[in-house]
Amino acid sequence: MSLLAIAKKTSTYNALLFSALMPVSTITTANEVTSSKSTSYSINEKANEITSKDVLKNNKTVTSTILQKEGFRTESGPVTPALMSTSYDHYGNYSIYDVETSLVNDFDHDGFYHYFSVSIDADTIFSTAYVYAKLYLSYEGGPWNYYASSDAFHIYGDSPHDAFIVETELAEGFPPGIYDIRVELYDADFNEWILSYGPYEDYSLSALPLEDTHYDKAPVEVIHSIETEVLVTGHGSMSFWLIPAIGLLVALRRYSKNR
DSSP, X not given: OOHHHHHHHHHHHHHHHHHHHSOGGGOOOTTSOEEEEEEEEEGGGOOOXXXXXXXXXXXXXXXXXXXXXXXOOOOOGGGSOOOBOSSOBOTTTEEEEEEEEXXXXXXXXXXXXXXXXXXXEEEESSSOEEEEEEEEEEETTOOEEEXXXXXXXXXXXXXXXXXXXXXXXXXXXXOSEEEEEEEEEEETTTTEEEEEEOTTTOGGGSOEEEOOTTTOOOOOOOOOOOOOOOOOOOBTTBOTTHHHHHHHHHHHHHHHHHO
16 A cells, blocks of 8 residues: 555544544534524513514524533522622622513414513612623523523612513524523623522523424414305296396387387
C-alpha cells in the first residue's frame, strides 16, 4: 500500500473518530431553536387582553438554542446559596410572596397551551426597590431553558398591589409536554441576581401543559357545498308539461272569438 493511501485512510479514521466524540448538542441546525414572544406589565396598569396581545405582536422574539430536555437542573429554595453582592447582601432583603400562572390559549383543544402568563408578587424590607425577572422552562423535569425577561418594575415593601405579569407566546421549539417554571428575581439598579423561586416553592409553577404555536394550530373549518336536485312530477292523470299547453289553447280560443 502506498504512503498516499495510508495517509488518506488515517485522515478518514481521524475524522470519523472526531465526529463520534463530538457532543450531540454542538450539532444543531437552523430549525433546532426555541423562540418565544413576551410582554410584561404592572398589575396596576390593568392591561386588558386585547391591549396586551397587541403589544405582544410588536415585541422582539427571544431566540435560543435547541431546547435542553435531558440532564439535571438546579432547584431553587434552600439548596440555592445566598448571593453576596459586591454592593450589599441581598439575602433576607427580598422575597416572593406569591406567583400565579394562567393558561390562556389552546387553539386545537388538546389540553396543551401555547399562550400563558405568570404573575409575580415580590416583596422587600425597603420602602421601595427596582426589580425585574428572568423566567425559565423545564421540559419533563429536564434542565432549565431561558425563555423570557420582564421589564423593570418598582415594588413597595409588602404591598399586594405591586405585582407584575409576564405574558408569553411559545412560537417554536417547544413540543407538547409538561413544563415547570422557574423565576429568577434581579436587582434592576445593579443588574444582580437576588433569589430563585420555582415549583418547590409554589405548585402553580409546576406541571403546566404547554406547546408552541407550530403544534397548537386551530382546526381548519371546511365548508362543503350541497347540491339539491328538484324533480317535478305530474299529479293524477295530468302531467306537468300539459299546463302551458292548456294555457296556449285558451289563448288561441280567445283570439279566435275576438276576430
